[in-house]
Amino acid sequence: MRARDWATGDVPHSKTFAFLDEGAKKDVRRALLKAVAIPGYQVPYGSREMPLARGWGTGGIQVTLSMLLPEDVVKVIDQGCDGSVNAVNIKKFYGRVGGVGITTDTALATVVQTRHRIPEERMRADQVLVLQVPCPEALREVEPSEAQTRRMHGEADYARMWLHLYEDVVTFGEIRISYRYPCTVNGRFIMDPSPIPRWDVPKLHMADTLFLFGAGRERRIYAVPPHTRVEPLEFDDHRFAVEDFAGKACARCGARDTFLDEVLRPDGTHQFFCSDTGHCDKRMR
Amino acid sequence: MEPLLRAHGLTKRFGPGCPACLESTGAEAGSNRCPHCGTVWACRDVSFVLHREEALGIVGESGSGKSTLVRMLHFDWDSTSGFLEAARIPALAEALPDLYPDGSPWSRNLLALDRFRQRKARDAGMGIVYQHPQLGLRMGVSSGGNIAERLLSAGWRSIGAMRARSASLLERTEIPVSRMDEPPRNFSGGMQQRVQIAKALSGDPPLLLLDEVTTGLDLSVQARVLDLVRALREELKLSMLVVSHDLGVINLLCQRTMVMKNGQVVEAGLTDQILQDPQHGYTQLLVASQLQ
Numbered sequence: 001m002r003a004r005d006w007a008t009g010d011v012p013h014s015k016t017f018a019f020l021d022e023g024a025k026k027d028v029r030r031a032l033l034k035a036v037a038i039p040g041y042q043v044p045y046g047s048r049e050m051p052l053a054r055g056w057g058t059g060g061i062q063v064t065l066s067m068l069l070p071e072d073v074v075k076v077i078d079q080g081c082d083g084s085v086n087a088v089n090i091k092k093f094y095g096r097v098g099g100v101g102i103t104t105d106t107a108l109a110t111v112v113q114t115r116h117r118i119p120e121e122r123m124r125a126d127q128v129l130v131l132q133v134p135c136p137e138a139l140r141e142v143e144p145s146e147a148q149t150r151r152m153h154g155e156a157d158y159a160r161m162w163l164h165l166y167e168d169v170v171t172f173g174e175i176r177i178s179y180r181y182p183c184t185v186n187g188r189f190i191m192d193p194s195p196i197p198r199w200d201v202p203k204l205h206m207a208d209t210l211f212l213f214g215a216g217r218e219r220r221i222y223a224v225p226p227h228t229r230v231e232p233l234e235f236d237d238h239r240f241a242v243e244d245f246a247g248k249a250c251a252r253c254g255a256r257d258t259f260l261d262e263v264l265r266p267d268g269t270h271q272f273f274c275s276d277t278g279h280c281d282k283r284m285r
Numbered sequence: 286m287e288p289l290l291r292a293h294g295l296t297k298r299f300g301p302g303c304p305a306c307l308e309s310t311g312a313e314a315g316s317n318r319c320p321h322c323g324t325v326w327a328c329r330d331v332s333f334v335l336h337r338e339e340a341l342g343i344v345g346e347s348g349s350g351k352s353t354l355v356r357m358l359h360f361d362w363d364s365t366s367g368f369l370e371a372a373r374i375p376a377l378a379e380a381l382p383d384l385y386p387d388g389s390p391w392s393r394n395l396l397a398l399d400r401f402r403q404r405k406a407r408d409a410g411m412g413i414v415y416q417h418p419q420l421g422l423r424m425g426v427s428s429g430g431n432i433a434e435r436l437l438s439a440g441w442r443s444i445g446a447m448r449a450r451s452a453s454l455l456e457r458t459e460i461p462v463s464r465m466d467e468p469p470r471n472f473s474g475g476m477q478q479r480v481q482i483a484k485a486l487s488g489d490p491p492l493l494l495l496d497e498v499t500t501g502l503d504l505s506v507q508a509r510v511l512d513l514v515r516a517l518r519e520e521l522k523l524s525m526l527v528v529s530h531d532l533g534v535i536n537l538l539c540q541r542t543m544v545m546k547n548g549q550v551v552e553a554g555l556t557d558q559i560l561q562d563p564q565h566g567y568t569q570l571l572v573a574s575q576l577q
Contacts, residue, residue: 155401159438163423166437167430169444170466236443 018065019097024048028066028221032212035223040185041153042136042220050216057090058216060113060132067128068094068111073101075109080117080259080275087115104278116179118200120258120279123209125226131194133215136222138182138192158190162233169238181240184231185224193230199242199259204230250274253283286336288372289491289524291391295331295367297353300324310547312567317350317548327353329548331367337491340518340525342539342556344532344571350548351528352416355496357396358526359413360403369395371410374491380409380439408439412485416497418477421484424470428455428480431469435487454483458513475506479513486517493518495527499534511537532575536560544568 016022024046031045050058064074076091078084082104090113091102103109106119113130123129139149142160152158161182168175179195183204193201194213204211204224211224224230234240249256251271258279260272274280303322310319310326317326328350335341343351356362358369371377371392373385381402384392395406412435415421422431429451436447452462458479460472469477478498485493495514499507515538518525527538535542535556542559544552544567552565563569 157404159434162437163430163434166433167426170427237445
């Protein structure tokens with residue numbers, strides 16, 4: 001199979017359904033089952049080569065491919081946007097290797113793959129959200145050694161992570177983590193929720209949807225099953241808070257209850273737009 | 286006196302061990318390394334009882350196994366074999382409800398607990414002050430944060446409460462509270478040692494382990510640190526295990542003393558007795574070598 005064929009779309013079918021060979025799918029599915037059984041625990045798996053560089057969503061792609069069915073409808077977003085190059089390419093890839101339907105409407109999708117955002121629309125129990133993860137280890141911030149972080153997870157030895165937040169409060173008066181906000185899952189493991197903004201963290205808590213996290217470069221899979229506690233780390237006197245968009249609204253659809261991107265215009269003025277373009281489009285219709 | 290802690294047969298071995306080890310190592314053989322198999326017996330068959338509000342000294346030359354013993358007691362190192370049992374302490378029973386088998390006055394073997402429980406036991410039961418502040422403190426983290434780490438580990442989640450606790454401990458150990466948010470790397474050696482003491486005391490532990498706390502400090506600073514330790518012992522009714530190669534420190538702080546050599550205890554008894562009437566040849570040498 002030549003690289004050029006992927007680009008031009010001359011290849012009608014890959015040898016197996018959804019690109020991955022059956023052995024690879026089995027490996028990923030086993031990791032997924034274990035991940036769901038132990039919420040927040042990072043399960044190692046053999047990340048395969050994908051027709052995409054590691055770090056560009058290969059973890060999420062492998063998770064999606066290994067559970068794709070021909071009747072699935074897939075939505076892919078990148079920073080909330082359905083139209084970014086990365087999202088479009090991944091979507092086309094799924095259409096070609098799996099023959100699945102493609103949508104930009106969260107409500108119509110059975111599988112949503114995302115980078116850095118969770119859709120604004122509340123997702124249902126019959127949907128799955130797959131998140132691409134660059135750095136699955138939440139403790140990496142405080143401990144460079146993988147052997148040590150595994151030990152810390154094993155023994156629930158999280159004082160240093162808490163100390164990191166304490167130092168933030170003491171030094172800066174607030175916790176400065178704006179994305180990748182560490183969360184305790186099911187009262188046990190501290191988990192990196194992938195680089196979603198703080199805005200999206202509460203959506204993980206007691207959701208109806210299954211959340212699957214795939215890190216291709218770091219070869220880890222983890223999961224938050226439906227109706228699982230996901231609690232951001234916070235102190236009794238310094239509570240976790242989402243971003244404040246008070247007084248601001250989307251310049252396009254007028255929404256006041258969504259995560260907004262700030263856009264600097266050529267004349268120096270600022271405008272705000274919904275980060276979730278699919279949601280914004282839906283409101284405009 | 287009521288007992289607080291009892292240890293039996295504490296052993297730490299580095300290497301495979303061989304049948305010839307037993308007679309080829311130890312104080313009699315003059316080495317803790319077995320010439321046949323190369324195994325190092327850092328600590329061999331050490332047993333003792335520590336009573337409440339008592340300070341037990343451990344003296345010996347470097348390489349005699351003093352620090353190994355402390356590291357095993359603090360669960361920094363796994364022991365090869367041995368028992369360590371704690372008397373019923375409310376804080377410990379609260380942190381680990383299954384630690385004491387049905388109404389028994391003594392806990393299960395602490396050395397056989399898993400690491401999670403050992404950490405709980407450590408947070409509730411003891412504090413440690415190392416010879417090198419780098420071992421006990423995070424030099425890049427504020428002093429208040431260093432103290433808070435122990436509290437966070439024990440489940441404290443209020444920044445205000447932790448800061449109040451840190452401030453009172455720093456005040457008690459004579460560090461200006463205004464310097465609470467400075468990292469210990471900004472401090473002098475004596476101050477760092479006092480921050481370590483404050484950190485060790487943060488969880489209000491009944492037991493304090495002191496590993497060569499004054500070594501490397503100049504004499505006037507040594508005196509201040511020792512004064513502080515003595516005052517704290519009286520005030521907080523601490524039990525202490527004091528490791529030192531300095532007989533002066535042991536004499537000042539401890540009622541009872543064990544003398545170690547090549548991983549074994551060669552003599553144990555009242556401190557006065559050991560200093561004035563040493564029985565074992567090595568102890569005699571140690572006492573005679575004291576600078577007058």
